[in-house]
Amino acid sequence: MKAMLIKRITSLSEDKDPLIFEDVPLPFPAEDEILIKVSACGVCHTEIDEIEGRAKPSILPIIPGHQVIGSVVEKGKSVEKFKTGDVVGVGWIYSSCGKCEFCLSGLENLCPDFKATGLDANGGYAEFMKINYKFATAIPEELKNDVVSIAPLLCAGAIGYRSLSLTGVSNESKLGLSGFGGSAHLVLKMAKYKFPGVKIYVFARGENERNFSLELGVDGAGNFNETPPEKLDAIIDTTPVWRPVVETLKYLKPGGRLIINAIRKEEIDKETLLELDYSEDLWKEKEIKSVANVTRNDIEKCLQLCAEAKIKPETQVFSLQEANKALGELKEGKIRGSKVLII
Ligand SMILES: [Zn+2]
Ligand SMILES: [Zn+2]
Numbered sequence: 340m341k342a343m344l345i346k347r348i349t350s351l352s353e354d355k356d357p358l359i360f361e362d363v364p365l366p367f368p369a370e371d372e373i374l375i376k377v378s379a380c381g382v383c384h385t386e387i388d389e390i391e392g393r394a395k396p397s398i399l400p401i402i403p404g405h406q407v408i409g410s411v412v413e414k415g416k417s418v419e420k421f422k423t424g425d426v427v428g429v430g431w432i433y434s435s436c437g438k439c440e441f442c443l444s445g446l447e448n449l450c451p452d453f454k455a456t457g458l459d460a461n462g463g464y465a466e467f468m469k470i471n472y473k474f475a476t477a478i479p480e481e482l483k484n485d486v487v488s489i490a491p492l493l494c495a496g497a498i499g500y501r502s503l504s505l506t507g508v509s510n511e512s513k514l515g516l517s518g519f520g521g522s523a524h525l526v527l528k529m530a531k532y533k534f535p536g537v538k539i540y541v542f543a544r545g546e547n548e549r550n551f552s553l554e555l556g557v558d559g560a561g562n563f564n565e566t567p568p569e570k571l572d573a574i575i576d577t578t579p580v581w582r583p584v585v586e587t588l589k590y591l592k593p594g595g596r597l598i599i600n601a602i603r604k605e606e607i608d609k610e611t612l613l614e615l616d617y618s619e620d621l622w623k624e625k626e627i628k629s630v631a632n633v634t635r636n637d638i639e640k641c642l643q644l645c646a647e648a649k650i651k652p653e654t655q656v657f658s659l660q661e662a663n664k665a666l667g668e669l670k671e672g673k674i675r676g677s678k679v680l681i682i
Contacts, residue, residue: 342465348392380463381406381490382678393603405456407463448632491677495521500641506573515574521677532648593623
């Protein structure tokens with residue numbers, strides 16, 4: 340089968356074609372695994388972290404991609420659910436142990452043995468992939484026919500859903516979104532549906548992103564250093580760097596919470612953290628909390644919510660061979676909605 344592979348750790352600014360297009364053997368499903376014929380796979384900033392080594396793949400070469408939609412074409416003999424032809428999705432969670440204190444308390448995302456799709460096992464930048472059937476999600480009937488729109492829901496959507504839950508916002512809250520890429524625009528739609536009274540302010544460095552957010556109905560948009568008209572209960576930061584965190588903490592109300600939705604932060608502006616002013620930015624019980632991975636429940640809940648609210652991400656499609664181009668544009672911040680590979 341054809342696949343795009345990460346073969347070595349490199350830098351996207353020097354190496355414009357870090358993924359290698361190759362023929363690789365077709366995966367063979369074990370007893371408890373299904374083989375999926377991939378129809379579409381979303382492109383995520385995490386792939387850049389993998390290629391550049393901030394989130395180092397545990398095996399090389401590896402096929403990246405963790406927002407996978409496809410249909411079941413083969414299954415092992417102990418697979419209890421799914422039949423051939425079923426449309427399934429695979430997100431960031433490839434497996435967890437199922438036995439530890441985290442797995443047993445609904446926090447499988449924090450399992451010490453958490454394995455990530457496309458990082459610890461081959462993912463969806465390929466014609467086929469395999470996974471334990473327990474970690475594949477059935478796609479709701481209403482969504483099945485639009486594989487391009489579902490793909491970004493499996494990571495950007497699911498982790499956005501998790502971030503939104505962690506903010507604790509309600510109908511009267513004021514929510515800030517710092518950065519306005521794939522995950523943030525889905526959070527915006529989910530938040531507006533779940534909490535119609537919530538007010539949302541977007542902080543983004545690019546004018547295009549700000550205008551895009553205004554088109555989608557946010558209550559205000561500005562650069563990171565532009566003070567919003569009112570103090571915020573929570574902020575979700577989806578940027579890859581530190582400056583936005585330091586700039587926006589002062590916009591939080593006392594007791595407010597900033598959620599960092601990023602698997603890794605880049606090192607380039609780390610010294611910005613020294614500008615943190617304790618009394619203004621952190622005192623009065625302000626919190627900073629990260630969001631790590633996703634659970635199967637986050638993926639299912641996100642898909643249900645999006646089906647119910649008819650939420651569709653804005654997408655931009657590429658072919659499998661164009662994956663490097665899609666990643667390059669993502670790295671340069673050329674973002675308008677989510678990038679999806681059609682396989
Ligand atoms: Zn992702
Ligand atoms: Zn576990």
